[in-house]
Amino acid sequence: MMYKQGKYQIVSKKTLAKGIFDIEVLCPDVAELAEAGQFAQVAAEGFFLRRPISICDIDKNKGTIRLVFEIRGKGTEKLAELNKGQLIDIIAPLGKGFKVLEGKKAICVGGGIGVPPMVGIAKAYGANAVAISGFRNMAAVILQEDFKTAGVETVLCTDDGSAGRKGFVTDALEEQIAREKPDIIVACGPMVMLKRIADIAEKNGIECQVSLEQRMACGVGACLVCACRTVKDGKEIHSHVCKDGPVFDSKEVVFE
Numbered sequence: 295m296m297y298k299q300g301k302y303q304i305v306s307k308k309t310l311a312k313g314i315f316d317i318e319v320l321c322p323d324v325a326e327l328a329e330a331g332q333f334a335q336v337a338a339e340g341f342f343l344r345r346p347i348s349i350c351d352i353d354k355n356k357g358t359i360r361l362v363f364e365i366r367g368k369g370t371e372k373l374a375e376l377n378k379g380q381l382i383d384i385i386a387p388l389g390k391g392f393k394v395l396e397g398k399k400a401i402c403v404g405g406g407i408g409v410p411p412m413v414g415i416a417k418a419y420g421a422n423a424v425a426i427s428g429f430r431n432m433a434a435v436i437l438q439e440d441f442k443t444a445g446v447e448t449v450l451c452t453d454d455g456s457a458g459r460k461g462f463v464t465d466a467l468e469e470q471i472a473r474e475k476p477d478i479i480v481a482c483g484p485m486v487m488l489k490r491i492a493d494i495a496e497k498n499g500i501e502c503q504v505s506l507e508q509r510m511a512c513g514v515g516a517c518l519v520c521a522c523r524t525v526k527d528g529k530e531i532h533s534h535v536c537k538d539g540p541v542f543d544s545k546e547v548v549f550e
Contacts, residue, residue, distance in 0.1 A: 297388055298323045301381040305358060310436040313365040314407070315374050316350070317382070322357030324386045330414030331391030331480075331505055331541045334361060337383035338372040345369050346536070348482070348505070349387060350410040351417065351440070359386070362410035362437070389540045392503055394418045398477035401426060401470055402446075403463050403491055405483025409437055411505055415480055417444040424449065424476070426466045428483070432457035464490045471498055478503065480541075485550060492544035502544035506535050523548035 302321040310316050324334075328349055335344035350360040361384075365371050376382055392415040400419045404412040405428045416423045417440075425441040428451040435457050441448045449466045450458025459466065464487065467479070475498065481491045482505035495502035506522060524533040524546045533539065533546075 296327055297385055298327070299383075299385045301383045304376060304378050304380050304382055307376070307378050310362065311434055313374075314362065314434075314436060315365075316360060316362045317376065318358050318360050319382055319384065320356075320358050321384070321386070324384070325352055325354050325357045325359050328352045328359055328387035329391035330394070330418055331411055331503075332387035332389050333536075333540060334359070334384045334386035335388060336361070336373060338369040340372060341369045343369070344385065345373065346388075348411040348540075349414065350437075351414045360410075360413075362407075364407045389536055390538070391415075392418075392480050392505070392541050393478065395477055398422065399474070400424075401467060401476045401479045403467055403479065403481040403483070403487075404428070405463055405481075405487045406430070406434070408481070408483030408487075408505070408507065411482045412480070413437055413440050413444075416441055416446045419446070421445045421447075423447070424470055426463045426470065427451065428453075428463035428487075429457070430454070462490075463487065464494060467491060467494055471500070476500060481505070482507070488544070488547075489549035492547065492549065495544060503541050504544045504547060505540045506542065506547070507540075 302319045305320045306318040308316040333348045347361045347363045350362040399422045401424045402412040402416045403426045409427045416425045424447045426449040429435050431454050479502040488504045521532045
């Protein structure tokens with residue numbers, strides 16, 4: 295695993311929705327190494343443990359990465375206080391990213407704060423990708439224009455029907471597969487959503503990769519905080535989400 299640690303300049307900051315922030319970081323050495331689906335361990339001033347944040351997008355030409363995160367506690371609240379021009383302390387890129395199948399078709403499914411990791415991988419597939427995003431309501435919707443700008447077909451779902459179609463991303467996924475079967479499905483979001491997506495992929499004989507969201511401490515596999523149950527060679531083992539993932543073949547994951 296190759297990664298860098300340093301303090302890098304924030305070149306832009308946006309508020310995407312209530313409590314959700316988008317920061318672009320100038321870090322050419324990180325951007326050069328980064329792949330869609332990897333993450334960063336970000337230091338919050340005054341806190342011992344770093345916070346894991348998925349890499350939303352990578353611009354190797356500009357030498358930047360984008361980190362989109364939601365305030366979920368005092369650590370991320372502290373990170374949200376950072377502004378353009380300030381330095382942010384990150385270790386990145388960490389973990390294993392998504393597979394890119396050249397010339398093949400992909401469906402990228404994100405739920406809530408699991409949508410940001412879909413931006414980079416959807417852009418890698420471009421017009422060969424369909425992005426299905428799910429949110430609680432219209433106020434929580436983020437990043438749809440990013441998909442459209444990249445030429446990606448978008449399907450928006452909300453729980454209450456206040457934006458896009460009403461219902462679950464899994465219903466939209468099944469309808470999309472019925473119209474055109476993809477070569478791969480990639481997904482990130484709540485575990486119950488990922489389990490259903492994995493079942494749909496297996497039923498239709500489609501390769502599927504899922505990015506797991508897990509609490510982390512070190513981010514490099516030295517501790518056991520992010521252990522998850524997986525299956526290798528027919529045997530159940532414990533893997534580290536930070537080092538062995540966060541992206542796994544869905545058939546390897548033991549869903550709770």
